[in-house]
Amino acid sequence: ARGSDPVLFCVAAHGPYVQIIEEPKQRGFRFRYECEGPSHGGLPGASSEKNRRTYPTVKINNYVGHARVEVQLVTHTDPARVHAHSLVGRHCNENGTCSLDIGPNDLTASSVPEPKQNHNLLGSEAKELGKVMDLNIVRLRFTAFLQDSNGGFTRALKPVVSNPIYDSKSPNASNLKISRMDKTCGSVLGGDEIFLLCDKVQKADGRHPAAGPDAAEQPAARRAQHLQPPAAGSLLC
């Protein structure tokens, strides 16, 4: 908490609380099915890079001692409800909840080393649930339990919920990708027309803006932010 901010300062001064110090990476991670096996890598942190991997991480502030941190998947809509999908991994149980004991010195938990998301449902179940919750978006909910005088982890702190994570396999969360372009050179004066062919295009992406203010246009505009550009400078030669 910044000292200059009275509100944050008050909260911090009142007692232990959980803080997310590394959010999960929101895009680019693919949810896996149970049948795909356990070894597809963990959910990376927002600032993760291939030579410097990070994982979602929480920290318990204003506390010294042992604590247990539990993580589970919740819906992306509020109020957060337990998600149909579940976390799997070394510290996870069959209910999809991961649990890690931390402290007394280091009060950070690198969100249970390798949390991995998995579908855990029969087809028919998934279909029913798909109507009530978006199966392609999850959030992580972290709940910390402080140790009581008997040694039990009973003192639950207020849970914190991460940013939403979008399944990269889901058609409308995947990035537009340029597969071909009709020219790689152009006039320095600009004004050239270049045709780009893209992968991962969805039906609604083809609509012309002039068609009117249709909600179906939204995905294209939103996804365009994630469009993979060609190598820098390749348009001038």
Add this chain to the structure above:
DNA sequence: CCCGGCTTCCC
């Protein structure tokens, strides 16, 4: 019955 789009599974 066919078709497109998404889900599930496989490599």
Add this chain to the structure above:
DNA sequence: CGGGAAGCCGG
């Protein structure tokens, strides 16, 4: 891991 085939489902 990502790409893609197979399968399912609604229209």
